[in-house]
Every structure is written in structure tokens, then in C-alpha cells.
Amino acid sequence: MEAIQEQEPARTRERRYEALARVVAAPLHRYLLRRAEAGQVDDVLAETMLVLWRRLDEMPGMPEGAAPGADDVLPWCYGVARGCLANARRAERRRLRLVERLTRAASPSPPADPGDHGELHDALGTLGETDREVVLLWAWEELKPRAIAEVTGLSPNAVSIRLHRAKKKLAAALERKNGGPAGQAMGEGRSDR
Structure with a gap:
């Protein structure tokens, strides 16, 4: 009996998230297409959706039983997507700096005095x-x-x-x-x- 009671809130949460995803996935995808490199869009969208799942209970405008309205939840979701995109860009810059350092370290250094x-x-x-x-x-x-x-x-x-x-x-x-x-x-x- 206790296991059934624990599963019910989980199912309710899943239904709320699925309703949210139906409303925000396409607009978030368009938002990221206009701001991110083509190769980043799907990864950033996936990260955004994961954050939305984790923070579902904190989301303003998210009703308990009904489907959320796009005007109520999209601004907050855009903010999450913007943060995820900024994180992806920072990670890419760190990766490029690391590659540059490793390339410099691996290339033979020029002689101190070529003459x-x-x-x-x-x-x-x-x-x-x-x-x-x-x-x-x-x-x-x-x-x-x-x-x-x-x-x-x-x-x-x-x-x-x-x-x-x-x-x-x-x-x-x-x-x-x-x-x-x-x-x-x-x-x-x-x-x-």
C-alpha cells in the first residue's frame, strides 16, 4: 500500500512534466536555433529540459492539475535555456583553451637562439x-x-x-x-x- 502511495506523486510529476514539455519544447528549440551553433542546439535543449525536470516544483506559472499556458511558463524556461547555453559556451571555451595548451606543449619548441x-x-x-x-x-x-x-x-x-x-x-x-x-x-x- 505504501509503495502505491509513493508511486502516485511520481506519476503526477511525470504527467506535469510531459504537459510542460509539449508546451515548451518547440519554442525552446527555435530559441536555441537562433542563438547557438547548429551542433550545440540539441545538447543545450536536452540540458535545458533536464533542468526543467529538476526544478519543476519551482517553476512559476505551473498549475498543479492543468496544462501550463505558454505565456505563463515560457519566460522562465527561456531563462533556463539561456543559462544552459552560457554554460555550454563556457565549457567549449575551456575545451578549446585546453586543446591549445596541449598542442603547444606537444609541438617542439623552437631553439632558444636559432642562429x-x-x-x-x-x-x-x-x-x-x-x-x-x-x-x-x-x-x-x-x-x-x-x-x-x-x-x-x-x-x-x-x-x-x-x-x-x-x-x-x-x-x-x-x-x-x-x-x-x-x-x-x-x-x-x-x-x-
């Missing part, structure tokens, strides 16, 4: 993406071939081969640009003591 290492960066640009990543992990991150293999998904042997070939290709590219052998000049970087 000092411009030739090296040009030579790195001649390598394929995987070979360049292998060389950069080895040179900048100081990883061993086994660790590079774990990062790239290659076998350690494949990393060693790619690294050897890429270093040879870089040396040849730098030699062509400078007109001399790549690497340190004789005596450079050594103590003469």
Missing part, C-alpha cells in the same frame, strides 16, 4: 618523424635505446639501427652545409694540458 643551432634544426628536419624522435630522445632526454624502444614502441634493436642511420644522415647533412666534417674540430672541447 646558434639553425643548421642542426634544418638537418633534423630532413629526418623522418620516427627517426627524429629517436634522435631527440637520445640526445635531449639522454635515453638509452632500451628506454627509447619503450617510448616509441619499436624494438631496442630497431632503435639502435635507426639511431645509427639517423646520426650518419645528420652528420652528412651538416658536413654538406658547413663544407667540413661534422662534429667537433680537432682539439675542440679538450684540455691542452
Whole structure:
């Protein structure tokens, strides 16, 4: 008996909401079509209808037993839709800022002084993406071939081969640009003591 009494208010609430939805769904859809991007309209409308369900008892102009009049409930519903649209826009701006930050973080940073290492960066640009990543992990991150293999998904042997070939290709590219052998000049970087 108690379960039946609890179900009756739930059924009454559902009927009230269905009556409201019949009155406001189409006008709210038109309202959002004029204000939101086409891809957002259905999501914002769904969010608006969810808020209307949650706040059904707070809605002004919503009669208990009869169907609501559009003039009585639409202004309040438009206010809810406006708030939901503002939330969707804020969420989209946050998402775009996050994508921008992640893109900046993932892109290789330019050299601090391009004049000092411009030739090296040009030579790195001649390598394929995987070979360049292998060389950069080895040179900048100081990883061993086994660790590079774990990062790239290659076998350690494949990393060693790619690294050897890429270093040879870089040396040849730098030699062509400078007109001399790549690497340190004789005596450079050594103590003469």
C-alpha cells in the first residue's frame, strides 16, 4: 500500500512534466536555433529540459492539475535555456583553451637562439618523424635505446639501427652545409694540458 502511495506523486510529476514539455519544447528549440551553433542546439535543449525536470516544483506559472499556458511558463524556461547555453559556451571555451595548451606543449619548441643551432634544426628536419624522435630522445632526454624502444614502441634493436642511420644522415647533412666534417674540430672541447 505504501509503495502505491509513493508511486502516485511520481506519476503526477511525470504527467506535469510531459504537459510542460509539449508546451515548451518547440519554442525552446527555435530559441536555441537562433542563438547557438547548429551542433550545440540539441545538447543545450536536452540540458535545458533536464533542468526543467529538476526544478519543476519551482517553476512559476505551473498549475498543479492543468496544462501550463505558454505565456505563463515560457519566460522562465527561456531563462533556463539561456543559462544552459552560457554554460555550454563556457565549457567549449575551456575545451578549446585546453586543446591549445596541449598542442603547444606537444609541438617542439623552437631553439632558444636559432642562429646558434639553425643548421642542426634544418638537418633534423630532413629526418623522418620516427627517426627524429629517436634522435631527440637520445640526445635531449639522454635515453638509452632500451628506454627509447619503450617510448616509441619499436624494438631496442630497431632503435639502435635507426639511431645509427639517423646520426650518419645528420652528420652528412651538416658536413654538406658547413663544407667540413661534422662534429667537433680537432682539439675542440679538450684540455691542452
